[in-house]
Amino acid sequence: DAEITQSPRHKITETGRQVTLACHQTWNHNNMFWYRQDLGHGLRLIHYSYGVQDTNKGEVSDGYSVSRSNTEDLPLTLESAASSQTSVYFCASRGNGPNSPLHFGNGTRLTVT
Amino acid sequence: GDSVTQMEGPVTLSEEAFLTINCTYTATGYPSLFWYVQYPGEGLQLLLKATKADDKGSNKGFEATYRKETTSFHLEKGSVQVSDSAVYFCALSPNFGNEKLTFGTGTRLTIIP
Numbered sequence: 001d002a003e004i005t006q007s008p009r010h011k012i013t014e015t016g017r018q019v020t021l022a023c024h025q026t027w028n029h030n031n032m033f034w035y036r037q038d039l040g041h042g043l044r045l046i047h048y049s050y051g052v053q054d055t056n057k058g059e060v061s062d063g064y065s066v067s068r069s070n071t072e073d074l075p076l077t078l079e080s081a082a083s084s085q086t087s088v089y090f091c092a093s094r095g096n097g098p099n100s101p102l103h104f105g106n107g108t109r110l111t112v113t
Numbered sequence: 114g115d116s117v118t119q120m121e122g123p124v125t126l127s128e129e130a131f132l133t134i135n136c137t138y139t140a141t142g143y144p145s146l147f148w149y150v151q152y153p154g155e156g157l158q159l160l161l162k163a164t165k166a167d168d169k170g171s172n173k174g175f176e177a178t179y180r181k182e183t184t185s186f187h188l189e190k191g192s193v194q195v196s197d198s199a200v201y202f203c204a205l206s207p208n209f210g211n212e213k214l215t216f217g218t219g220t221r222l223t224i225i226p
Contacts, residue, residue, distance in 0.1 A: 033213060040218075041218070042202070042216055042217065042218035042219050043157075043202070043216045043219075045213055048213055058213070090156055090157070092156075092157075094214075098144070098145045098164075098206045098207060098208045098209065099145050099162070099164045099206075100206075101147060101159040101162060102147075102149075102157070102159070102204075102214055103159075104156030104157045104158070105156050106154075106155055106156045107154075107155070107156050
């Protein structure tokens with residue numbers, strides 16, 4: 001079965017360090033998204049991509065970057081981790097068309113100390 | 114821009130009670146509408162969807178009807194179980210292209226035996 005896999009599941013890092021969260025999907029979807037989930041804020045979109053070499057900023061993109069070198073992967077990089085970036089991060093993908101649902105990974109819990 | 118408003122949680126019900134979680138939306142045209150469910154420690158999963166006015170989505174005993182006249186997509190279940198305890202998200206997708214989904218803030222549901 002197709003799936004979307006995030007790694008690591010848990011990560012603790014120090015302020016100022018660079019961190020990369022991995023996302024790999026086997027759905028062969030063009031469209032991939034990164035969200036963060038925080039109490040009281042629901043899901044907030046960080047970055048998204050509609051295909052190889054395409055990346056776009058979401059509503060909370062400051063301090064984050066993504067790259068899309070192939071269809072399957074969209075790694076999320078925190079260039080210099082801050083305590084405000086402690087959160088649960090979800091990667092998602094969807095097929096083409098407005099009726100296509102999002103498929104989510106199981107999330108990465110990141111703690112910045 | 115597009116937006117989704119869900120009823121504030123948390124919601125606590127006894128087993129076998131009737132459930133309604135309200136969801137209203139603001140969007141241009143005729144978006145597709147979704148309900149997602151998130152169990153503890155997991156990513157979001159698609160629960161049901163509706164793609165045009167008066168459509169009823171249903172799954173696992175849950176139902177929601179796309180009401181264009183009231184711009185609503187309320188989630189209902191006739192008899193909830195303890196296993197339904199989760200966070201529920203309403204979401205919309207514009208009816209063109211592969212645009213990102215807009216999510217509500219989520220409603221935490223707890224069912225007590």
